[in-house]
Amino acid sequence: MGGPDGPGQWWREGAAMAGRRGALIVLEGVDRAGKSTQSRKLVDALCAEGHRAELLRFPERSTEIGKLLSSYLEKKSEVEDHSVHLLFSANRWEHVPLMKEKLSQGITLVVDRYAFSGVAFTSAKELQLAEAAARGEFGRERYESGPFQQRALQRFQQLLADPSLPWKTVNASRSIEDVHREIRALSEDAIRAAAHRPLGQLWA
Ligand code: 2DT
Ligand code: MG
Numbered sequence: 001m002g003g004p005d006g007p008g009q010w011w012r013e014g015a016a017m018a019g020r021r022g023a024l025i026v027l028e029g030v031d032r033a034g035k036s037t038q039s040r041k042l043v044d045a046l047c048a049e050g051h052r053a054e055l056l057r058f059p060e061r062s063t064e065i066g067k068l069l070s071s072y073l074e075k076k077s078e079v080e081d082h083s084v085h086l087l088f089s090a091n092r093w094e095h096v097p098l099m100k101e102k103l104s105q106g107i108t109l110v111v112d113r114y115a116f117s118g119v120a121f122t123s124a125k126e127l128q129l130a131e132a133a134a135r136g137e138f139g140r141e142r143y144e145s146g147p148f149q150q151r152a153l154q155r156f157q158q159l160l161a162d163p164s165l166p167w168k169t170v171n172a173s174r175s176i177e178d179v180h181r182e183i184r185a186l187s188e189d190a191i192r193a194a195a196h197r198p199l200g201q202l203w204a
Pocket of ligand 1: 031058059073088089113114115117118119121122143
């Protein structure tokens with residue numbers, strides 16, 4: 001018995017259906033909140049506990065689109081605001097097939113920034129025009145100023161207020177280990193909850 005690929009094919013399909021999918025765990029927040037440190041620690045801890053977990057970050061600067069974004073962020077090039085917003089979005093979409101594949105294989109993805117950074121940073125930008133001229137922050141990446149980050153934080157808080165989004169707020173002004181413990185516990189809950197729930201969409 002078996003299809004064109006032989007009995008192995010049936011077994012793999014059976015195993016995939018019986019298997020648990022991975023969770024999509026996104027860490028969002030302003031610059032220097034500790035997202036990158038916490039994402040790495042979370043992946044290490046989940047793997048040590050026997051989960052399959054991998055780290056992703058956006059913008060993912062290694063692709064062609066990512067290189068355009070990196071150059072823009074480093075202020076080596078100028079890109080029109082709407083266009084750059086769409087490049088950030090395209091940079092996520094180009095990874096979606098791979099992300100879906102990994103999630104369906106049971107791999108949990110820990111993501112350092114995702115679409116919420118896209119909303120928060122672009123909308124924070126709309127407010128900055130007058131002040132931008134007065135600032136002289138050379139040698140730093142675009143958006144890395146206190147007032148800009150403050151506006152991005154306000155936008156994140158507005159997004160958090162939407163009860164249909166499953167966000168958990170973590171107070172990042174504690175020790176790395178304390179923050180890590182809380183994020184790990186929340187992530188374990190998320191992994192359990194996701195296991196038998198079909199993959200949904202962010203803003204469906
Ligand atoms: P990192 O310092 O984390 O590499 O981020 N950004 C990010 C946007 O403006 N839109 C987006 O969609 C994303 C994902 C936030 C570099 C900067 O890129 C901003 C900070
Ligand atoms: Mg940065």
